Amino acid sequence: MEEIDTSVNKKRSFFRFWNQPKHAAYLFMAPSIIILLFFMVIPLIGTLGLSFFNINIFFTGTKFVGLDNFVQFFHDQRAINSMWHTVYFTLLETPTQVIVGTVAAAALSRTTLFNRFSRSVFYVPVICSLTTSGIIFSMLLDPNIGWIPYVLHQFGMSTPQFFRDATLAMPSIAVMTVWKNFGVTMTIMLTAIQAISPSLYESAEMDGANKKQQFFHVTIPQIIPSLGFCVMTNLIGSMQVFDQIYVTTAGGPEFKTESAVQYIYSRGFSAPYQLGYASAVATILFVIIAVLSVSSNLYMSHKEKQMR
Amino acid sequence: MRHGLMKKLGVVAAIAAAGVSLAACGSSKSSSSSSSNKTTTITFWNGFTSTDGDVLKQIVKDYNKTNKDHVKVKMDIMTWDNFNQKLPTGITANKAPDFVAMNYGDMASYVANGTMKDMGDFYKQSGVDKSNFETTARNLGVINGKTYFVPMQVQGMYLYWNKKLFKKAGLNPNNPPKTWAELATDAKKISKLGNNTQGFAMPKDGSAIMYNLLQDNGAKLLNGSEKKSALNSAATKKSFDYLQQLIYKDGVGPKNISGAEADNLMLAGSLGLYINGPWLNSGLKKNNIDYGISTLVQAKQGDQKAILDGVGFGIPTSTSDSKTKAIYSFVKYWNTTKVGKKWSLENKCAPYLKSVASNKDIKADKLVSTMYKQIGYAKPYYPGNKNMSNITTNVINPSIEKVLAGNNTTSVMKSASKQVDSTLSGN
Structure with missing residues (x-):
């Protein structure tokens, strides 16, 4: 009898322990932590480990080379160029998307039938895959069979080569990405804008502020946290750009659109299958993204404090 | 032990990186064996x-x-x-x-x-x-x-030609070009038909065409021992100049076009001459294109060179x-x-x-x-050479792209030769 009592007590204390909110929280977090551990932390450590080795994808002829792969990066013009292309894409895409998303959100913030319809329409590209969007844009912008060059030609304009032109290719990819993703930014900003108290606008109006002044002096300061979130997530996403480039230009013309991730991929997963070197470039990219994210986060927090 | 750990780490990193880069590429199916009856x-x-x-x-x-x-x-x-x-x-x-x-x-x-x-x-x-x-x-x-x-x-690689466009351009539809020079002449005539008609397409990833052209002109990619590049030669320059003249200067075909895009042009009936493998036949037949196929054009009439x-x-x-x-x-x-x-x-x-x-x-x-x-x-072409795939993807195809974009052919050739040497030395 006593034994049974002890076992029941143990069970009770076990459930009591995990029922406490501060302990239960860990249970709720556990699935995410496990997923993060297995799909982010361990591969990250694995990548860092591989970057110190001369190793190919077949794991033959493996040799410890210390920091050689990192040194090689600074002598590899194509790798450095791919980093610059990534930064160029980020500078084109991130501000454009945040601005377009915010303006669209502000314009569609009032709940009317038209606005609700427009929000749904602007969100449609988000549910398409980047690969599909890439194929659609490749066809639309193709100088020989594309609809957009055809229309421009009908108006007597010269037909730009878009994805085939070294200067136009990256801006074209950035425009396509903005079209594809600005629905997400718009939705986040819309939620933030709709949460602003109407009394703030009423006060501003009483003080004689026009719509433009209300937007810059009421709306923007109130949505700074959401704006910061959008800037940071877009920044991280843009620095990892791959799919749309892979589908539309494959890094061309003349590697002018080759992004860092694409370069990592081509080094590691196609001939010459240099997994160690690819890992070193991936590690460098990781550090750059981490520095950029932390800096942008600190800047936005500072701005938020300033505005308030 | 260390190798085993490296292998495990490598597999995890490789799979994770492949997952990040290729989320859209479908799932990998493992090999399986079942034993029933x-x-x-x-x-x-x-x-x-x-x-x-x-x-x-x-x-x-x-x-x-x-x-x-x-x-x-x-x-x-x-x-x-x-x-x-x-x-x-x-x-x-x-x-x-x-x-x-x-x-x-x-x-x-x-x-x-x-x-x-x-x-x-x-x-x-x-x-x-x-x-x-x-x-x-x-x-x-x-x-x-x-x-x-x-x-x-x-x-x-074989020569395909669109008979309908040949007729329109005043060429004999039953007499395809036999040499690279004749191909250039015919392509120019076809490209003048207008209405987005192209004379000849050279894909930027057309290494197979490039290797045939180099071979026909007597150029070599590698030296006898296959340990050094042999690209730096007058014959390579001649081949690069030929393509640049045809596409960039004479504009007989689209610049910066991929093989798949060039295939589409041929399948749409708006390309006069094209060089490709046998797989194009089925699409051309399906699209009812009036076309012919012949052995590959040569540097000189009567030559018999081609890559298997x-x-x-x-x-x-x-x-x-x-x-x-x-x-x-x-x-x-x-x-x-x-x-x-x-x-x-x-x-x-x-x-x-x-x-x-x-x-x-x-x-x-x-x-x-x-x-x-x-x-x-x-x-x-250089059978059994483990570097060929790497050279083709990272040296020859980018060089073709540069030549077609109007870059100086001598510097493209020299740079390509240097890159081949670097690839062969394992750097």
């Missing part, structure tokens, strides 16, 4: 995604139904791009299929890394007549004296001996006259089995017999 199931990966894939499916289906060796082939067809991405990680993670059909250009690096089985004993099997295989086709799969691949298909390429069956080292026996059964079936004839006639492919080549139906087929003519004198 002593049936051996063998998994087979290849990249025949076009109409040739339908013929292949039919052949596999027939084999599965009729073979008496209790073998079942389970096939996974994917794009060649996807294939080349999945196979290396599959091999490393022990998830490779039991056998594959692979392009000859890609084989050497797999063999160099010890991932492919020696298939030399295939020809020693009863019912396999080694002498029935064309020697050049058989030798495509020989690396360092060992047979790693058995032919599945042989091919070359193809696809071969290979077996990863992870495949067990019992499954290897089952694979041989299928490969043996593939290399029968009946199957060879079906594959050649339905896909418009040159035969490599003598018994197929001598068949009256094959001889009567104008397209197939034209292609077979070229197979007679075509030779493989």
Whole structure:
């Protein structure tokens, strides 16, 4: 009898322990932590480990080379160029998307039938895959069979080569990405804008502020946290750009659109299958993204404090 | 111990990176074997995604139904791009299929890394007549004296021309160009037809055309020992200048176009002349394009130079001996006259089995017999060189792009030569 009592007590204390909110929280977090551990932390450590080795994808002829792969990066013009292309894409895409998303959100913030319809329409590209969007844009912008060059030609304009032109290719990819993703930014900003108290606008109006002044002096300061979130997530996403480039230009013309991730991929997963070197470039990219994210986060927090 | 840990770390990192980069590329299917009623199931990966894939499916289906060796082939067809991405990680993670059909250009690096089985004993099997295989086709799969691949298909680059556009441009539709110079003359005439009509297309990833052009002009990619680049030559410059003049200066075709885009132009009937492999035939027929096919143009009339390429069956080292026996059964079936004839006639492919080549139906087929003519004198390009795939992707294709974009051909050539040297030295 006593034994049974002890076992029941143990069970009770076990459930009591995990029922406490501060302990239960860990249970709720556990699935995410496990997923993060297995799909982010361990591969990250694995990548860092591989970057110190001369190793190919077949794991033959493996040799410890210390920091050689990192040194090689600074002598590899194509790798450095791919980093610059990534930064160029980020500078084109991130501000454009945040601005377009915010303006669209502000314009569609009032709940009317038209606005609700427009929000749904602007969100449609988000549910398409980047690969599909890439194929659609490749066809639309193709100088020989594309609809957009055809229309421009009908108006007597010269037909730009878009994805085939070294200067136009990256801006074209950035425009396509903005079209594809600005629905997400718009939705986040819309939620933030709709949460602003109407009394703030009423006060501003009483003080004689026009719509433009209300937007810059009421709306923007109130949505700074959401704006910061959008800037940071877009920044991280843009620095990892791959799919749309892979589908539309494959890094061309003349590697002018080759992004860092694409370069990592081509080094590691196609001939010459240099997994160690690819890992070193991936590690460098990781550090750059981490520095950029932390800096942008600190800047936005500072701005938020300033505005308030 | 350390190697084991590295391998585990590597597999995790490789799979994670592949997951990040290629989220859209579908799932990797592992090889499997099931044993019911002593049936051996063998998994087979290849990249025949076009109409040739339908013929292949039919052949596999027939084999599965009729073979008496209790073998079942389970096939996974994917794009060649996807294939080349999945196979290396599959091999490393022990998830490779039991056998594959692979392009000859890609084989050497797999063999160099010890991932492919020696298939030399295939020809020693009863019912396999080694002498029935064309020697050049058989030798495509020989690396360092060992047979790693058995032919599945042989091919070359052929000249396609649109007869309708030839007529419109005032050219004889039954007289295609025989030399590169004639090709340039005809292409210029066709490109003047307007309405987005192109004379000739040189894809920026058209290394197969480039290698043929270099060879025809007497240029060499590598030196005799294949340890140094031999690209820096007047013949290479001549080849680069020819392409630049044709596309960039004379504008007879689109600049910066991929092979797939060039294929679409030919299939849409707006391209006069094009060089490509046999796989274009089915699409042209389907689109009712009035076209002709001939052996590849030459530097001088009467020359007979061409590069032999193809696809071969290979077996990863992870495949067990019992499954290897089952694979041989299928490969043996593939290399029968009946199957060879079906594959050649339905896909418009040159035969490599003598018994197929001598068949009256094959001889009567104008397209197939034209292609077979070229197979007679075509030779493989640096066979068994493990660096060819890397050189093609990272040196030759980018150089083609630069030449077509109007860059100085001498500096492109010198830079390409330097890069080839760097690749060969392993840097």
